[in-house]
Amino acid sequence: MTQTLGGFGLYLHWPFCQAKCPYCDFNSHVSANIDQARWQAAYLSELDRAAAETKNRVLETVFFGGGTPSLMDPSLVNAIIERIRQNWPMVNDPEISLEANPTSVEAGRFAGYRDAGVNRISMGIQALNDTDLRRLGRMHSVKDARAAFDTARNLFDRVSFDLIYARQNQTLQDWKAELTEALNMAIDHLSLYQLTIEDGTAFGARHAAGGLKGLPDDDTSADMYLLTQEITADAGLGSYEVSNHAREDAQSRHNLIYWRGGDYIGIGPGAHGRLTLNSQKFATETELSPLGWLLNVEKKGSGETLRDAVPSSEQALEYLMMSLRLSEGTDLIRYKNLGGKLAQNAAQDLVQLGLIEIDETRLRATSQGRPVLNGLLRNLIAE
Amino acid sequence: MTDLDKIRNFSIVAHIDHGKSTLADRLIQETNTVAVRDMKEQLLDSMDIERERGITIKANTVRIDYTADDGQDYVLNLIDTPGHVDFAYEVSRSMRAVEGSLLVVDSTQGVEAQTLANVYHALDADHEIVPVLNKIDLPASDCERVAEQIEDVIGIDASEAIQVSAKTGVGIRETLESIVKHLPAPKGDPDAPLKAMLVDSWYDSYLGVIVLVRVIDGRLKKGERVKFLSNGTVHHVDRIGVFRPAMAEIDSLGPGEIGFLTASIKQVRDTRVGDTITHQKSEVEALPGFKPAQPVVFCGLFPVDAAQFEDMRDSIDKLALNDASFSFEMETSAALGFGFRCGFLGLLHLEVIRDRIEREYDIDLITTAPSVIYDIHMKDGTVEQLHNPADMPDLTLVDHIEEPRIKATILVPDEYLGDVLKLCQDRRGLQLDLTYAGSRAMVVYDLPLNEVVFDFYDRLKSVTKGYASFDYQMIGYREDNLVKMSVLVNDEPVDALSMMVHRERAETRGRAMVEKLKELIPRHMFKIPIQAAIGGKVIARETLSAMRKDVTAKCYGGDATRKKKLLEKQKAGKKKMRQFGKVEIPQQAFINALKMDS
Ligand SMILES: Nc1nc2c(ncn2[C@@H]2O[C@H](COP(=O)(O)OP(=O)(O)OP(=O)(O)O)[C@@H](O)[C@H]2O)c(=O)[nH]1
Ligand SMILES: C[S@@+](CC[C@H](N)C(=O)[O-])C[C@H]1O[C@@H](n2cnc3c(N)ncnc32)[C@H](O)[C@@H]1O
Ligand code: SF4
Ligand SMILES: [Mg+2]
Numbered sequence: 011m012t013q014t015l016g017g018f019g020l021y022l023h024w025p026f027c028q029a030k031c032p033y034c035d036f037n038s039h040v041s042a043n044i045d046q047a048r049w050q051a052a053y054l055s056e057l058d059r060a061a062a063e064t065k066n067r068v069l070e071t072v073f074f075g076g077g078t079p080s081l082m083d084p085s086l087v088n089a090i091i092e093r094i095r096q097n098w099p100m101v102n103d104p105e106i107s108l109e110a111n112p113t114s115v116e117a118g119r120f121a122g123y124r125d126a127g128v129n130r131i132s133m134g135i136q137a138l139n140d141t142d143l144r145r146l147g148r149m150h151s152v153k154d155a156r157a158a159f160d161t162a163r164n165l166f167d168r169v170s171f172d173l174i175y176a177r178q179n180q181t182l183q184d185w186k187a188e189l190t191e192a193l194n195m196a197i198d199h200l201s202l203y204q205l206t207i208e209d210g211t212a213f214g215a216r217h218a219a220g221g222l223k224g225l226p227d228d229d230t231s232a233d234m235y236l237l238t239q240e241i242t243a244d245a246g247l248g249s250y251e252v253s254n255h256a257r258e259d260a261q262s263r264h265n266l267i268y269w270r271g272g273d274y275i276g277i278g279p280g281a282h283g284r285l286t287l288n289s290q291k292f293a294t295e296t297e298l299s300p301l302g303w304l305l306n307v308e309k310k311g312s313g314e315t316l317r318d319a320v321p322s323s324e325q326a327l328e329y330l331m332m333s334l335r336l337s338e339g340t341d342l343i344r345y346k347n348l349g350g351k352l353a354q355n356a357a358q359d360l361v362q363l364g365l366i367e368i369d370e371t372r373l374r375a376t377s378q379g380r381p382v383l384n385g386l387l388r389n390l391i392a393e
Numbered sequence: 394m395t396d397l398d399k400i401r402n403f404s405i406v407a408h409i410d411h412g413k414s415t416l417a418d419r420l421i422q423e424t425n426t427v428a429v430r431d432m433k434e435q436l437l438d439s440m441d442i443e444r445e446r447g448i449t450i451k452a453n454t455v456r457i458d459y460t461a462d463d464g465q466d467y468v469l470n471l472i473d474t475p476g477h478v479d480f481a482y483e484v485s486r487s488m489r490a491v492e493g494s495l496l497v498v499d500s501t502q503g504v505e506a507q508t509l510a511n512v513y514h515a516l517d518a519d520h521e522i523v524p525v526l527n528k529i530d531l532p533a534s535d536c537e538r539v540a541e542q543i544e545d546v547i548g549i550d551a552s553e554a555i556q557v558s559a560k561t562g563v564g565i566r567e568t569l570e571s572i573v574k575h576l577p578a579p580k581g582d583p584d585a586p587l588k589a590m591l592v593d594s595w596y597d598s599y600l601g602v603i604v605l606v607r608v609i610d611g612r613l614k615k616g617e618r619v620k621f622l623s624n625g626t627v628h629h630v631d632r633i634g635v636f637r638p639a640m641a642e643i644d645s646l647g648p649g650e651i652g653f654l655t656a657s658i659k660q661v662r663d664t665r666v667g668d669t670i671t672h673q674k675s676e677v678e679a680l681p682g683f684k685p686a687q688p689v690v691f692c693g694l695f696p697v698d699a700a701q702f703e704d705m706r707d708s709i710d711k712l713a714l715n716d717a718s719f720s721f722e723m724e725t726s727a728a729l730g731f732g733f734r735c736g737f738l739g740l741l742h743l744e745v746i747r748d749r750i751e752r753e754y755d756i757d758l759i760t761t762a763p764s765v766i767y768d769i770h771m772k773d774g775t776v777e778q779l780h781n782p783a784d785m786p787d788l789t790l791v792d793h794i795e796e797p798r799i800k801a802t803i804l805v806p807d808e809y810l811g812d813v814l815k816l817c818q819d820r821r822g823l824q825l826d827l828t829y830a831g832s833r834a835m836v837v838y839d840l841p842l843n844e845v846v847f848d849f850y851d852r853l854k855s856v857t858k859g860y861a862s863f864d865y866q867m868i869g870y871r872e873d874n875l876v877k878m879s880v881l882v883n884d885e886p887v888d889a890l891s892m893m894v895h896r897e898r899a900e901t902r903g904r905a906m907v908e909k910l911k912e913l914i915p916r917h918m919f920k921i922p923i924q925a926a927i928g929g930k931v932i933a934r935e936t937l938s939a940m941r942k943d944v945t946a947k948c949y950g951g952d953a954t955r956k957k958k959l960l961e962k963q964k965a966g967k968k969k970m971r972q973f974g975k976v977e978i979p980q981q982a983f984i985n986a987l988k989m990d991s
Contacts, residue, residue: 021950037951075949203946232941253946268950280950293954328957335948359975363919383944385918388963 015344016272019071019264020060020094022053023278024079025300028111031147031366032175032212033205037280038077039300046083052307053086054093059312060275061097063287067273069098071264080110081388091127102362105168105263107132112158112171113150118382120158130168133159138188142177147212148373156195163197166259170199175238177205179224185234186241190243193245202238203253204231211376235381252335269336271329271344279303279313283306284320287308291320318387326350331387339367339374356389366390394613394647395468398548398578402470402607402651404452404487404524406515407497408505408862409476412527414438414449415559416497416568417473423565424457424469426637435475437638444746449475450745452483452593454605454651461573469572470651476507478864479739481663482686482718484511486666488518489683490592490607493576495568500526500556501533503651503833504546504989505862506804512547521576522553524853525568528926530561538831546830557702581648587611587673591621591668592651594661596715600632602658604639606670607651609680614645618673619656623682628656661717688736689797689867691780691888693724693761694750695732697980701756702731708754709733712746719746724781726888727970729759734781736853739844755931759971759980761889761985765843768795773823783888785877788928795870796893797842800825802835803853810834812856820844821895839868843893848987878903878932881924882910885974889983899925903933906986913982916940921976 027038028100072094074087091106107130108123110116120131135155142259143151150158155171161284162169173192175185192200205225208219216222226234242248247255251269254262267274276283276294279302297303307313320328325350333340352373360366365379365386381387405413414435421427421436431880437453438444452474459467460591472491474484488494494515498508515522524543526536540551555571557564593605606613613619615633620626635652646652658664667683677944696705709721720736738745743763750756767779770792779785779794801822807829817824817838826837840849845865853861878899880890890910894902903925910923914937925933970977 065706206946228942235942235944252944252948265949268948268953274779276950278582280951282954284950284953296952324957328953331957331960332948332953360918365918381944382918382940384960385940385943387960388967389918391960391964 015268016270017263018064018067018273019073019133020069020098020277021073021075021281021283022079022090022276023075023084023276023281024077024354025279026081027078028113029077029083029147032216033146033208035208035211035214036077037298041300044081046086048304050086050089052304052313053090055307055311056277057090057093057097059314060277064285065098067098069094069100069104071267072107072178074106074108074266076109078116079108079109080116080119080123084119087123087128088126095127102309104129107168107264109134110158110162111150112155114154117158117161118226120161124165124349129166130170130262131162132199133162133164133169134139135171136161136174137177138173138191142180143252145178146174149304159195165357168199169197170201170256170262171196172201173234174203174205176226176234178222182230182233182237186237189238189241193242193247196247198247198257199262200242200247200255201253202242202255204235212232232381236377239377239380248337249380252383266336267350270331271325271332277313282319291325293318293320293369322349327391330391334373334375334383334387339372342368342371343375345373352390360386360389394583394645395650397581397649399465400468400470400579400649401493401572401576401729402472402491402579402649403493403495403572403576404472404474404484405490405495405497406474406484406511406513407476407527408499408511409448410504410507410508411476411497411499411502411505412559413476413497414473416495416525416527416557417453417455417471417819419559419562419565420469420471420569421455421457421638423562424459425458425570426455442748448477448948449473450477450483451475451595452487453638454592454636455638456643456651457637459569459573459731462495462570463573468650469569472651477739477741477946478507478510478594479737479741481507481510481514481864482738485514485517486592486683488514489667490590490605492579493521493572494521495525497525497527497570498539498540499528500536501528501531503941504542504804504830506802506864507862509547509802509804509835510864512549522549523568523571524549524551525564526554526556527559529556529563530558542830542833548833572751580651581608582610583612583648585610586677587613587619587670587672588677588680589613589646590680591664591666593666593668594658594664596661596875600655600662602655602666603665604654604656604658605651606646606654608646608648610648610677611675612645612647612656612673613670615642617842619654620673620675621664622669622671622677622679624663626663628658630654630656636679650978657921659716666717678885680682686738687867688718688720688738689765689842690737690739690763691734691765691953692763693726693729693732693759694738694747695726695729695759695761697757697759699730704754705733705750705756705758708750708756709735712749716746718742726761727785729761729889732759736780740850744988757980759889759983761983762892762895763846765797765846767797767875767893770795770872779893782877782891782893785893793877794870794893795872796875798839798868798871799842799845799865800868801840801845801863801865803838803861803863804835805835805857807832807834807859809857810836811862813853814858816849820849821898839893840865841873842867876927878906879926880906881922881926881931881972882914882978883921883926883976887973890986892987896927899927900932907933907935909986910982911935911937913985914976914978917976919975938953 060312106128108128109132112133115180150369200358207213228235249255250261279300280298281296285292297306367374407413454472457469472487474487540554543551555564557566588606588610589606597603632655636642669679672679701782721733724734769777772792794829821838822838828835874896876896878894879886907923920939921937923935924931
C-alpha cells in the first residue's frame with residue numbers, strides 16, 4: 011500500500027451548465043440533450059481504468075466539480091460513488107463533495123445526492139444582490155439562493171458557498187455589508203473569490219474592448235482583500251488558503267490535497283491528475299471536449315490524452331506555488347528534498363518587508379504577503 | 394569600350410518615397426535590361442531591410458543599353474540613391490561618379506527638404522539636372538503647381554520637366570530621351586594613364602570585396618595590377634564587370650564607364666571610398682577624394698543575455714565588414730556588463746544595424762540613450778572627446794563643454810508652422826531663416842545635435858501629421874551650459890540612463906525622465922525612489938509604490954500546470970530585465986525613458 015505525501019483524492023468533472031456565465035473560463039458547456047446513461051457508462055469505464063493502476067491506495071476524498079454537477083441525475087452520482095467504493099478502499103470518514111448551483115430545480119435533487127453518499131455541498135451563490143447576480147449572468151435570485159442553501163443545510167452537515175467580489179462598481183462599504191450578511195448565513199466554510207477577468211470569456215472580450223467599467227483598481231482590491239481577512243477572522247472563519255475560509259476542521263480536505271502536493275485522479279473531460287506510480291510523479295490530462303472525451307472513452311477505452319513524468323524540479327516549483335497559498339505554508343524539508351531552492355537574499359528581504367516568515371521547517375506568506383503571492387513566488391524561486 | 398559621346402551617367406535623387414527606385418524599375422524594364430520574369434518592384438532594393446521598410450539604404454548602380462530616337466545606341470549608367478537623411482552621404486558620393494541627376498519630385502507632394510538638399514549636392518558636383526514630376530497617375534497630382542515651386546524654391550528651370558508615372562510607365566520614354574539629349578557625355582582620355590575613382594565597396598561572401606569604380610582616363614583590364622593611391626597597396630584584378638543589375642563580367646572598362654572590379658581584397662576597410670586607382674607602374678595625380686562619413690550618433694549596445702557577448706562581437710565584426718560608416722568599440726558598464734559603444738550616421742542607421750544584429754544573429758539587445766560627441770575643454774588646455782556621458786571627467790578639471798550643432802532645414806505647410814517653431818524653440822534652436830513658397834514655409838534653425846538625435850524627427854512628424862520634411866547638416870561645435878544628469882533608482886545610480894543636458898532644461902528633462910521610469914518599471918515588493926540628479930543635487934523625484942495586489946484567486950488541481958508554466962515564463966522573462974541593486978528594469982525602459990512627449 012502506497013502512502014503519498016499530501017493525501018489521495020479523486021476529482022470528477024461534469025462539463026455541462028444551464029447557461030455559460032460571462033466570467034467563467036472553466037470547461038463548461040451548454041447542451042440541450044445529455045444522455046446521462048451514456049455518460050454513466052463512460053465514467054464507470056474511466057473509474058475502472060484508473061483503479062487498475064491505483065487499486066490498493068486508500069481514497070480520502072471525492073469531488074464532483076464542473077460545470078454544474080447539480081445537473082447530474084442522483085442515480086448517476088449514485089452509480090459513480092458505488093463504483094468508487096468497489097474500486098478503492100476508502101478511509102472511514104471520506105469527504106464526498108459536490109458543486110451545486112442554487113436554483114430550486116437543483117435543490118430538488120439534493121436529497122438524492124445525500125442518499126447516494128455525498129456529504130458536502132459547495133454552492134455557487136456568487137452575490138447577495140439581484141442586480142449583480144444578473145450582471146454575472148446567473149440563473150438564480152438571492153431568494154432562490156437562500157432557499158437552496160436552507161434545503162442543503164437541512165440535508166448536509168457540511169455546506170459551503172462561493173461569493174465573487176471586487177465586482178463592477180462595488181465599493182469597500184458594499185462588500186463589507188455583503189460579507190457581513192454572508193457570515194451570518196455561513197456554517198463553517200466559505201470561498202471568497204475576487205473577480206478575475208479571464209481571456210476567452212465574455213467579460214474578457216468586453217474588458218479588452220474597453221468595456222466593463224468600474225472594476226476596482228489594484229489598490230482598492232488590495233484593500234478589499236485585507237478587509238475580508240479581518241472580518242472573516244473576527245467571525246471565526248479566518249482564511250486557511252488565499253480565497254478559502256473555514257472553522258477549524260471544516261476545511262475542504264479534497265482541495266487541501268491540491269495545495270499540499272498530494273495525489274489525485276482526474277476523471278471526465280479536461281480533468282487533470284497527479285499520480286505517483288513507482289515513485290515517479292505523473293501529470294495526466296484528458297480530452298477537453300465533452301463529446302471528444304466520450305468518444306475516446308468509448309472507442310479507445312481511455313479519455314487520457316497526456317501523461318507526463320514531472321521532473322523533481324518542476325514538482326518543487328509546483329509544490330511551492332500551491333503550498334504557499336495555505337496559511338500553514340510550505341514544508342521546507344519536503345521542498346528541499348525535491349531539490350527546491352530559495353533565492354536566499356530575496357527571501358531575507360521579503361522577511362524584512364514582513365511579507366513572509368521562515369522558521370526551521372516552514373515558509374509562510376504573512377497576511378500582508380498573501381495578496382502579492384505571485385510577486386513573492388517570482389522573487390523566491392532561485393535560478 | 395564605348396565611345397564617350399554614347400555614354401550618359403546619372404544619379405536618381407529625390408526626397409524619401411518620391412519614387413526613385415520605382416522610376417529605376419521602369420527605366421530598367423523599358424530598356425529590356427532584365428527579363429520580364431525577373432522583374433519585381435523596387436528591384437534594386439535587394440537587402441531584406443530595404444524590402445521590408447520599402448526604402449533604399451544603399452545606392453545601386455545599373456548599366457542599361459538604350460537605342461534612342463536618333464537611331465544611336467547609348468550606354469546609360471544610373472545610380473539609384475537613398476532618400477533618407479541618414480544616408481545623405483551615399484547620395485553625395487554617388488554624384489561624384491556621374492555628370493547629371495534626375496531630380497524626381499512627387500507631383501502630389503512638391504518640393505521637400507531632401508529635394509532641396511539633393512539639389513545642393515548636385516550643384517556642388519556641377520551636375521546638369523533633369524527635373525521629373527512623378528506620380529501623375531494620382532488624382533492629387535498637380536504638375537503646374539509643383540513646377541512653379543521648383544522654379545521658386547530651387548531656382549532651376551522646370552519648363553521642360555518631364556511628367557511621369559513610374560507606376561504606370563507614362564513618360565518613361567521621354568525620360569530616356571531627355572537623359573540622352575540634356576545630360577552631358579563624360580569626358581576623358583582613353584590613351585592617358587589609368588585614373589579611376591573608387592566610388593564604393595562592399596563585401597560579398599563569395600567574391601570578397603567588390604569595388605565600384607568610375608574610370609576617368611585610360612583603360613582598366615582584367616588581369617592587370619592596380620594601385621590604390623591612398624595607401625599604395627597593389628592588387629591583382631581578377632574580375633571586371635558591370636551591373637545589369639546582376640553582375641556581368643566584361644574584359645575592360647574605358648573612360649566614362651562605371652563598373653566593378655574584384656581583386657581578392659578581404660576587408661572593406663582596406664578600400665577607401667573616393668580613392669584613386671591607377672596601374673601599378675603609372676603615376677597620376679590623386680582625385681580630391683571624399684570626406685569620410687562620420688558617425689554622429691552614439692549609443693551603447695549590450696546583449697540582454699550576457700552569455701551572448703561573443704556572438705555579438707562576431708555579428709558586429711561582420712556588419713562592420715560591409716559598412717565603414719558604422720564604428721564600434723568595446724564598452725563595459727557596471728549594470729549592463731560587456732557590450733559595445735557604437736557610432737552611427739543617424740537614428741535610422743542605428744535602428745537598421747540594431748535590427749540586423751537582433752534578427753540576423755538572433756541576439757536580444759539593450760540600447761542605451763543615444764548621445765553625441767561632446768568636446769570637453771579641460772583647464773589644462775587639452776580637449777577630451779566624450780562619447781559616453783558615463784565617462785564625464787571630474788567637473789573641477791573642466792573649463793567648459795562644447796556640443797555639436799546642426800543647421801536644420803524644415804519645409805512645412807504653414808498651418809503647422811507654429812508647432813514646428815515651438816518644437817525647435819523647445820529644443821534650444823536659434824532661428825536662422827524663415828521664408829515662404831506658396832503655402833509652405835521653409836524654416837532654417839541652428840539646433841544642438843543632441844536635441845535632435847533622439848526623437849526630434851518623430852515629434853516633428855507627429856506635430857505636423859507627417860507633412861513636414863527635414864534635412865540637416867553639421868555646422869560645428871559651440872560652448873553651452875551643459876551638465877551631466879544622472880538617474881538613481883532605489884538610490885543606485887544607473888549609468889546607462891545618464892545623459893548630458895542643458896542646465897536650464899535639466900529640471901524639465903529630469904522630471905519627464907523620472908515620470909516615465911515610474912511607468913516603465915514594474916512595481917516591486919517594496920517602494921522605489923526614482924531620482925534625477927546633477928552632481929549630488931536631486932532635481933526631480935518620484936516614488937514607485939510597492940506592489941499591492943498580485944495573486945491568483947482560484948488555484949485548484951486543474952490550474953496547477955497552467956500557473957506553473959506561467960511562473961516559469963515569468964522567470965524566463967526576468968532575463969529581459971536588468972538588475973540594479975534590488976530593482977529589475979525592463980530592457981525597453983532604457984530607450985523608452987528618453988522619449989519626450991513634448
Ligand atoms: N501611384 C504612384 N505611386 C508611385 C509612383 N512611383 C512610386 N510610387 C510609390 O511610392 C512609394 C515609394 O516609391 P520608391 O520607389 O520606393 O521611392 P524612393 O524614392 O526610392 O524611396 P527611398 O529610396 O526610400 O527614398 C512606393 O509605394 C511606390 O509604389 C507613381 O508614379 N505613382
Ligand atoms: C468551478 S466554478 C463552478 C461552480 C458552479 N458551476 C457555479 O458556478 O456555482 C467554482 C467557482 O469559481 C468561482 N469563479 C468562477 N469563475 C470565476 C472568475 N472569473 N473570477 C472569480 N471567481 C470565479 C465561482 O465562485 C464559482 O462558484
Ligand atoms: S460559473 Fe459555474 S455555472 Fe457558470 S458557467 Fe462556470 S461552471 Fe457553469
Ligand atoms: Mg528607393
